[in-house]
Amino acid sequence: MSIDPIRYKPWSGERANHFQRIFVISKFFFLQKIKSKWILLLLILGIFISTVFPIFMYSMMPHEGLDKEIMADHMQTQIIFIFTLLLVAMICSDTISEDLRSNSFVLYFSRAIKTESYLAGKIGGAFLTLSTFTLVPPILLAIIITATQSGNDYLASFGVVGITVVAAIANTLFFLPFGLLISSLTNRKSYAAVGTFMITFILMIISGIFMEFNSNWELIDPYSVLYYFQEVIYGFDLPSNVNSGALAAIFTGFMTIPLALVYIRIHLKAVGK
């Protein structure tokens, strides 16, 4: 390196509005993640195990149309839950922890990016990445089953496709706040990944132990919460031992409390407190 003879050149050009910059963060995050060989491997493995076989099975099997039961069963399989959890752990692990470790928050917050824009950008990126497993394959499965149906009631089948979109979005969003919270608590990527996975299983174990005394403890288990929420989305009745109010409260709590904590953490970090 030497003293550069190049003069400083001013730049004049158009600037995108502030809202579009959220998408820039999301897109950047998505492209970074999708290039990761471990995430790609997990995605391919997960899609192959959870979706490729059902696609062949349902498209070859004679069927009148797309039933809600088929899609609900598919969305509620434990294999999808486990792969979703693994992917959330890997995708969210460095979402915030990397910025904590490198102090790069200041690069965002010295620009026209508010805390909520930063968070929305990161959630958007994580959502896009996770949806390659949780959103695209189930919709693809639903469309293929509809395309190969023998009956003529396509309207009903597309209705189920629509419900599947909602269910898949819920599936995608459910774990993201939790993953982001764990990521915001440490500046070590590995701790965040293992933490996300372990805390979920600890909750499942606690639920398993205490539900023998009171059935409401089942709703501490994230898998059960998601399972029953899918039941609600597909329009099935909840079992009598499940308190629908408690289910709604816990689902909302899972989604909002971690996000609020992440927001406070990032906001304080941005201000330097």
Place this chain on the structure above:
Amino acid sequence: MTAVPPQGQAVTITSNNVTVRYGKILALNDFTVKVPSGIVGLLGPNGAGKSTFIKALLGLLRPDNGTMTIAGRDPSDDMGAVRDMIGYMPEHDCLIESLNAVNLVTYMGHISGMLKKDAIPRSHEVLDFVGIGEERYRDISSYSTGMKQRVKLAQAIVHDPAILFLDEPTNGMDPQGRVEMMELIKKISDSDKSIMVSTHILDDLEKASDYIIIINNGHLVTEGKIDELLAKKEGQKMIKAVGQPSELDVFLTSLKKAFEVRSAIVDGGQASIVLINKDDGNYIFKIGQESQVQIRAYYPERASLEDVFIGTLDIDNANEAEKTDAASPGNKIEGGEPGVN
């Protein structure tokens, strides 16, 4: 598309009676200053309130009292527009080390609102400017401290901000790198930018800046053009003398009666004295002869920004200590000069 901020126009920054508190700690205390365009040095000891001032200007902190404006806009109310005008180079490590320089600077341009078609060529342009060559394609984690400083500058200027805040821009750089960094800053300022530089390497700042603001304990201590501040030290001379300790004491006492003695170190049979004398040195030599000391050296002491800085802080700290003593007479400190570092 948002309105393009006033690129290429010198922008002024004002702070009127700004007070910022962190709980019980008063970080900025009734801070009033008008920062002109050009390269402005923001000086102060650690904890003086420099970073708080910059954070308040960035709109990250809302002042408890007072108002701040950048180009007439309040950063707390018009955060987006104000930050679009600003480029910030932080003191500490802040680069995403898993990225290479091109990707990082492009990304920063992009989130500053540049379109993709502009951000990529512009990032190469600013990396060329700061002197990052083919290394730009390597991960930042492999960069030396000097290279990281250059990339930090590149990300701050990628969107061509009207105002630049540079926090310790030469931190960790070798002497040659420091010279090059200050050259870069001067080149940027040539295109009518307002550049606020906070640094502890006052020698660098003295060569590059036009205006100095000194801040201590959250309040403005002094400000002014660098030439005017240095002129206050005009006529400063250094005397080196040898003799018997008692004779040196007599010599020093006589000098104090006739001149403003800035500092005096008498150690055994040697004395180093700094005083202000705008005339020739004949009278000093006469006093020396009368006191029977040998003046070995007498030469102008070049005033530096460091002298101005330390001298100003000494006076301010002494004033603060006096105020504290007056407020609580029971806590008077015995011995030593109050507040002198």
